[in-house]
Amino acid sequence: MNELTILISCQDKVGLVTDITRVLSEHHLNIVAMREFVDETKKAFFTRIACTGILNETDKLQTKLLENLPADAVVNLVTQAGKRIAVLVTKEYHCLAEILVKNQFETLGADVRCIIGNYETLQNFTEKMGIPYFCVSHADKDKHEFEAELKDIINRHEVDYIVLAKFMRILSADFVKDYAGKIVNIHHSFLPAFIGANPYRQAFERGVKIIGATAHFVTDNLDEGPIITQHTTHVDHNFGVKEMVRAGKEIEKKVLLEALALIFEDRVFVSGNKTVVFK
The missing domain is CATH 3.30.70.260 (ACT domain)
Known part of the structure; x- marks a missing residue:
């Protein structure tokens, strides 16, 4: 059967x-x-x-x-039991750590084929978990060369999805087009609020009482792709930017892993700029 x-x-x-x-x-x-x-x-x-x-x-x-x-x-x-993924990172470890721990204990619902970072910061940690790490620096090459190296690694590992686990580089429209519907990002705000860089500082300066995180598919419109899942937490006047960042990281991990579980179980349909999610 x-x-x-x-x-x-x-x-x-x-x-x-x-x-x-x-x-x-x-x-x-x-x-x-x-x-x-x-x-x-x-x-x-x-x-x-x-x-x-x-x-x-x-x-x-x-x-x-x-x-x-x-x-x-x-x-x-x-019929495929598990998906294959590549994870792109920069320096922050909290989302990557959640992914690798679940991968280690085979509860992720996917096989992490490789990690690609634009710094060496997370290489030692990744390799201790038995996953190949590729450092592709953006500093000494133009965007086309940088993304060509990313594509070469991704394609060699034959992945189904690319997960941006706090990957702090904006991908070109051509790159996104090549992997349309296959790139998942975690954004550190409750979109559509505070699009772009430094959303926690934006939230602090605005004096919000709720902060959140959003997992979404990547399109060539920055932080405006179809939303998969979101969560929030309450903050107050005692929270500075650092406290917001600390609280936000906990939400980011939860939201990203929830979104990935839904995707890996084939529960997400993309309809225009929206999603239909069967939980």
Whole structure:
């Protein structure tokens, strides 16, 4: 008995669920869990279906589903147990540490293939965890050369996702395009508030009473990609910038790991600049 996750997005119409379940029944697949959502403004349908059964002809199953769905349908059949990721870092260790500890104890839901940093700061720590570390300095080369080196390492490791775990460099539109929908970032504010650099100082100067963190997919619009998950915590007049940073780092770890778990379990659909998340 095999496990299969089916992800479908298409234009909504009457009878979609009936058509989908009929096809699965014809292929002798048992539905373990099914979640669906209709975006009424776009008339768009999304579903995530967990199935079990004998999977000898997944190509025929995909073809049959497409034949019974609207012409714009996207159908993904996911049998891969774990994703492969590359993690990009700069100097801050807190998000990387959470990822590597979960990876070490096989609770991440993914295999960390490599860490790439633009400083050597985190190399010793990473290698102690048994993960290859590549230092690609941005200081002695232009942006094109820098990103070409990143791409070479990423492509050699055949990863499914790139995780920016406090990677403090802005990636070019061309780089983002090459990995569209595959780059996940943790931003240290409750977006859309305080976009860009030094959000905790921005929050302190504004006198906010809530700070937060946001995990989102990266697009060529800085910090404006589809949001996956967010959390906040309360602060008050006793918090300076350092205290906000300390509190914020705890939220950043939580938010990033939550977002990655959702992605690795194939629970996230991107719809324009929004996401549909089946928790």
